[in-house]
Amino acid sequence: MQGVTVVDHPLVQHKLTIMRSKDTSTASFRRLLREISLLLCYEVTRNLELTSKVIQTPMQEMEAPTLEGKKLVFASVLRAGNGLLDGMLDLVPAARVAHVGLYRDHDTLEAVEYFFKAPSDLENRLVIVVDPMLATANSAVAAVEKLKSRGATNLRFVCLLAAPEGVERFTKAHPDVPVFTASIDERLNEQGYIVPGLGDAGDRMYGTK
């Protein structure tokens, strides 16, 4: 699928299987999501541009690679996005963070915004949007629209699970935003849940069911 990368690394797939199981505890679910986020972060940042700078090793001077450009931004779609954010910040501790508060209305499945806070100079930065679930894509489409309206032009979207319907809608709405996911599942059910999926990611992360 154009613009979509499925991260099929064996460790990602193994951990995802444990997360899917309904018998996995809240604590394990959160830990596994954090572990997977490290591997997804590795993939989504794989082609970041490098420049070089002169440093002094204990042995001699050398010209060594270093990341080019301004610090990147992780944009977490609340609440469940924070489960991916934490691991990503472990790998890129200097990153800036945006929070996009959205919840999915249970009846209409429309995304309802309740919070937004982001660095002011989004136009100069790579913005990596993180949310474990891409179901109808209403939330992801709205989050990216909001970030674009605040100046972001260079974005990527990372999720754990996607429904084919959500991938299609998102890539049509934002064809300039590459998608990274660990799996594209079978379909959405009548309630807009991904099947086989893993259930409600936020509830499983925080034990709120």
Ligand code: PRP
């Ligand atoms: C979940 C998930 C996504 C959204 C995906 O969040 O984390 O944000 O649903 O569904 P969609 O693609 O159909 O929009 P939810 O609204 O349940 O909020 P939460 O993270 O606070 O639990």
Ligand code: URA
């Ligand atoms: N949100 C979730 O947390 N899970 C789904 O399957 C769909 C939307």
